[in-house]
Amino acid sequence: xxxxxxxxxxxxxxxxxxxxxxxxxxxxxxxxxxxxxxxxxxxxxxxxxxxxxxxxxxxxxxxxxxxxxxxxxxxxxxxxxxxxxxxxxxxxxxxxxxxxxxxxxxxxxxxxxxxxxxxxxxxxxxxxxxxxxxxxxxxxxxxxxxxxxxxxxxxxxxxxxxxxxxxxxxxxxxxxxxxxxxxxxxxxxxxxxxxxxxxxxxxxxxxxxxxxxxxxxxxxxxxxxxxxxxxxxxxxxxxxxxxxxxxxxxxxxxxxxxxxxxxxxxxxxxxxxxxxxxxxxxxxxxxxxxxxxxxxxxxxxxxxxxxxxxxxxxxxxxxxxxxxxxxxxxxxxxxxxxxxxxxxxxxxxxxxxxxxxxxxxxxxxxxxx
Amino acid sequence: xxxxxxxxxxxxxxxxxxxxxxxxxxxxxxxxxxxxxxxxxxxxxxxxxxxxxxxxxxxxxxxxxxxxxxxxxxxxxxxxxxxxxxxxxxxxxxxxxxxxxxxxxxxxxxxxxxxxxxxxxxxxxxxxxxxxxxxxxxxxxxxxxxxxxxxxxxxxxxxxxxxxxxxxxxxxxxxxxxxxxxxxxxxxxxxxxxxxxxxxxxxxxxxxxxxxxxxxxxxxxxxxxxxxxxxxxxxxxxxxxxxxxxxxxxxxxxxxxxxxxxxxxxxxxxxxxxxxxxxxxxxxxxxxxxxxxxxxxxxxxxxxxxxxxxxxxxxxxxxxxxxxxxxxxxxxxxxxxxxxxxxxxxxxxxxxxxxxxxxxxxxxxxxxxxxxxxxxxxxxxxxxxxxxxxxxxxxxxxxxxxxxxxxxxxxxxxxxxxxxxxxxxxxxxxxxxxxxxxxxxxxxxxxxxxxxxxxxxxxxxxxxxxxxxxxxxxxxxxxxxxxxxxxxxxxxxxxxxxxxxxxxxxxxxxxxxxxxxxxxxxxxxxxxxxxxx
Numbered sequence: 001x002x003x004x005x006x007x008x009x010x011x012x013x014x015x016x017x018x019x020x021x022x023x024x025x026x027x028x029x030x031x032x033x034x035x036x037x038x039x040x041x042x043x044x045x046x047x048x049x050x051x052x053x054x055x056x057x058x059x060x061x062x063x064x065x066x067x068x069x070x071x072x073x074x075x076x077x078x079x080x081x082x083x084x085x086x087x088x089x090x091x092x093x094x095x096x097x098x099x100x101x102x103x104x105x106x107x108x109x110x111x112x113x114x115x116x117x118x119x120x121x122x123x124x125x126x127x128x129x130x131x132x133x134x135x136x137x138x139x140x141x142x143x144x145x146x147x148x149x150x151x152x153x154x155x156x157x158x159x160x161x162x163x164x165x166x167x168x169x170x171x172x173x174x175x176x177x178x179x180x181x182x183x184x185x186x187x188x189x190x191x192x193x194x195x196x197x198x199x200x201x202x203x204x205x206x207x208x209x210x211x212x213x214x215x216x217x218x219x220x221x222x223x224x225x226x227x228x229x230x231x232x233x234x235x236x237x238x239x240x241x242x243x244x245x246x247x248x249x250x251x252x253x254x255x256x257x258x259x260x261x262x263x264x265x266x267x268x269x270x271x272x273x274x275x276x277x278x279x280x281x282x283x284x285x286x287x288x289x290x291x292x293x294x295x296x297x298x299x300x301x302x303x304x305x306x307x308x309x310x311x312x313x314x315x316x317x318x319x320x321x322x323x324x325x326x327x328x329x330x331x332x333x334x335x336x337x338x339x340x341x342x343x344x345x346x347x348x349x350x351x352x353x354x355x356x357x358x359x360x361x362x363x364x365x366x367x368x369x
Numbered sequence: 370x371x372x373x374x375x376x377x378x379x380x381x382x383x384x385x386x387x388x389x390x391x392x393x394x395x396x397x398x399x400x401x402x403x404x405x406x407x408x409x410x411x412x413x414x415x416x417x418x419x420x421x422x423x424x425x426x427x428x429x430x431x432x433x434x435x436x437x438x439x440x441x442x443x444x445x446x447x448x449x450x451x452x453x454x455x456x457x458x459x460x461x462x463x464x465x466x467x468x469x470x471x472x473x474x475x476x477x478x479x480x481x482x483x484x485x486x487x488x489x490x491x492x493x494x495x496x497x498x499x500x501x502x503x504x505x506x507x508x509x510x511x512x513x514x515x516x517x518x519x520x521x522x523x524x525x526x527x528x529x530x531x532x533x534x535x536x537x538x539x540x541x542x543x544x545x546x547x548x549x550x551x552x553x554x555x556x557x558x559x560x561x562x563x564x565x566x567x568x569x570x571x572x573x574x575x576x577x578x579x580x581x582x583x584x585x586x587x588x589x590x591x592x593x594x595x596x597x598x599x600x601x602x603x604x605x606x607x608x609x610x611x612x613x614x615x616x617x618x619x620x621x622x623x624x625x626x627x628x629x630x631x632x633x634x635x636x637x638x639x640x641x642x643x644x645x646x647x648x649x650x651x652x653x654x655x656x657x658x659x660x661x662x663x664x665x666x667x668x669x670x671x672x673x674x675x676x677x678x679x680x681x682x683x684x685x686x687x688x689x690x691x692x693x694x695x696x697x698x699x700x701x702x703x704x705x706x707x708x709x710x711x712x713x714x715x716x717x718x719x720x721x722x723x724x725x726x727x728x729x730x731x732x733x734x735x736x737x738x739x740x741x742x743x744x745x746x747x748x749x750x751x752x753x754x755x756x757x758x759x760x761x762x763x764x765x766x767x768x769x770x771x772x773x774x775x776x777x778x779x780x781x782x783x784x785x786x787x788x789x790x791x792x793x794x795x796x797x798x799x800x801x802x803x804x805x806x807x808x809x810x811x812x813x814x815x816x817x818x819x820x821x822x823x824x825x826x827x828x829x830x831x832x833x834x835x836x837x838x839x840x841x842x843x844x845x846x847x848x849x850x851x852x853x854x855x856x857x858x859x860x861x862x863x864x865x866x867x868x869x870x871x872x873x874x875x876x877x878x879x880x881x882x883x884x885x886x887x888x889x890x891x892x893x894x895x896x897x898x899x900x901x902x
Binding site for chain 2: 005115235236237238240244247248250251253254256257
């Protein structure tokens with residue numbers, strides 16, 4: 001099948017929806033597939049990491065126990081996990097739009113940081129001038145606009161010249177990260193501090209917390225964003241237009257769609273959500289941007305969105321576990337004297353095993369045809 | 370070089386066994402027989418022309434000689450010995466060099482580097498020897514190449530010379546030129562013709578593939594005509610010598626486009642044309658570039674209930690015409706009217722709403738989105754339109770119902786409407802697309818090669834449907850490369866060649882006479898004849 005060979009994120013989706021629609025009669029049972037692509041790889045990844053842990057002389061069960069205890073079974077840990085999800089969810093929304101429409105937006109880090117910096121620069125200044133909700137609204141809106149603006153060059157090049165957006169968005173991302181840091185140091189610097197950082201939004205003026213917990217309500221907005229995007233892409237005519245451009249631009253042209261305009265819309269929406277993600281981190285949790293701060297969430301989320309097969313609910317579940325892993329392993333590493341970076345080993349083996357699971361599944365399905 | 374020093378006299382072509390023999394070769398691809406029981410023999414000292422339309426099997430035959438494909442049945446011989454060309458290098462070792470239609474040179478390397486590509490890696494390229502041999506080639510064959518020029522900066526004609534020089538440097542015995550003149554200017558083609566004559570005088574065998582009739586006569590010593598994978602006829606040097614160009618072209622046209630003996634003559638459809646004109650095209654032109662042929666001054670009109678056939682060898686602007694009518698290709702000039710209303714500037718969607726429908730020939734990569742279910746594919750041209758969407762929100766049940774109706778009405782064979790359309794056979798995809806184009810209020814349907822690649826039964830059904838559409842009073846533009854189809858269905862036949870309409874002929878049932886006349890026009894020969902007559 002030629003579509004499988006295209007370097008087009010939409011092609012993965014095609015494989016997925018082809019499999020979904022075929023029904024159980026022609027495919028292996030859903031349970032078997034679930035084992036191959038999800039449970040099996042996760043177990044394999046934890047075993048692999050366990051071996052590495054044993055090699056460095058750490059009891060893997062203790063390590064995994066700490067992770068669970070810290071991230072899921074302690075109230076505070078669970079709250080931290082939930083809070084960490086917010087920016088990741090906005091990024092999922094951003095990437096679901098892009099990937100379903102066949103666009104590789106790899107520049108979310110730059111869009112995220114510029115959105116964050118703009119939100120951090122404006123919101124503290126508006127406190128007292130505008131009511132609290134309006135401050136947040138302005139912060140979020142500006143972040144979305146700035147994120148979208150940062151994608152204009154790759155968008156125009158892709159839409160009208162066919163320039164590969166993988167390269168242009170990545171390049172713009174590097175520029176965006178550096179520009180954000182420069183803006184913090186030179187333009188938006190808080191004169192009251194010695195370390196270069198923006199003015200800080202007082203805790204009271206940040207996104208409200210949920211009930212009596214420390215969970216930022218950014219979580220709710222993130223969930224809403226992912227679900228809305230999912231519905232938009234699967235249930236509306238606009239979403240179908242975007243998906244059609246992603247799946248087969250020639251067919252889209254044939255059906256009378258304007259491929260360049262829809263490409264521009266995809267970039268704008270995707271980058272806008274990346275900007276919102278930055279704002280949610282600042283206006284919900286951090287309150288300011290320090291110079292050289294770059295959590296690089298964007299690249300982290302890409303594999304999750306792929307593994308969820310661009311499905312909103314799947315992405316939410318994966319983001320939850322991923323956040324838990326991040327929060328839990330930080331603490332486990334500290335308590336056991338394992339280097340902090342071991343988290344990355346665990347995450348990396350997880351991604352490799354999940355990727356292998358997909359590969360095996362793909363081959364088995366091919367054989368069945 | 371050894372070959373150049375031999376005199377032409379001791380190279381008289383022997384009868385029977387040539388340097389390469391092709392014996393009863395058949396090659397099948399899924400759904401098609403590309404080459405069907407073809408036997409040829411290639412002689413040194415001859416320019417052997419393989420002539421045929423696109424899809425006649427020329428390229429597959431070349432592929433087998435070049436070692437890219439192996440025959441399913443039959444075998445090849447080299448100087449009388451049965452042989453297998455299992456890989457391109459086996460073919461090269463056997464002394465067969467192929468110059469493909471699209472350059473196989475590395476554009477960023479110099480001419481010298483390209484000439485020495487493929488030599489053993491441990492040897493230093495013998496610069497002095499190559500320079501000396503290039504001098505000989507220049508003297509013998511007028512191949513003049515700047516060795517240190519960057520290949521990509523040279524003209525296409527010069528790039529072709531590099532490939533020929535590369536073949537000669539390898540001491541090839543057979544040189545295959547695949548559609549070698551298609552990229553050249555008329556003057557460049559003449560030069561190539563003269564060069565081929567020199568090469569065969571030097572003792573080489575040249576296989577020259579083309580679909581241009583005049584070239585075949587002028588450059589060829591022997592002509593083999595392929596038609597739908599089979600050898601339709603051969604004209605040896607003796608035959609050709611006795612004919613004038615006109616006679617030869619007539620004979621070739623008969624071989625290429627004539628009805629094979631035994632095939633039943635299709636019944637001519639009774640015309641259902643009405644008085645009112647539904648589609649009027651005046652002086653339509655589009656811009657072309659190096660890859661896409663432009664259209665020039667096309668004028669057509671179509672009555673309701675009429676089928677206007679568009680004949681032509683594939684790639685002579687038919688697709689561009691269809692796209693220009695559908696609104697997918699911008700006009701450089703001219704007017705398109707539907708029911709008297711100017712739609713020259715209307716978008717694809719606007720034209721569709723006015724009743725203009727276009728059934729593309731590219732069912733898989735343009736007509737449908739393979740991974741989307743059939744149901745979505747049936748409404749891809751109506752995205753956002755009621756009743757399938759209300760306020761932009763999809764109504765999956767209405768779409769599914771619509772798809773089920775279409776599946777029933779057009780007897781699409783599929784497990785359900787949720788099956789991805791890419792899983793269906795070509796004929797069933799075609800039915801879905803036809804159903805999509807006919808839904809709503811259609812006035813004019815443009816069919817582009819509607820039966821191409823279908824099996825016999827589906828071809829019959831499709832043709833019946835087209836006739837039925839016309840009898841309902843819709844105007845039909847039927848683009849096809851199948852003359853039988855056009856002659857069975859059309860009221861009139863417009864013949865396209867080189868992006869122009871060469872003439873519009875009434876399908877008066879004169880059968881063979883009309884067929885040959887169309888054949889000549891398709892080959893671009895008619896005008897010359899008229900000029901001389």
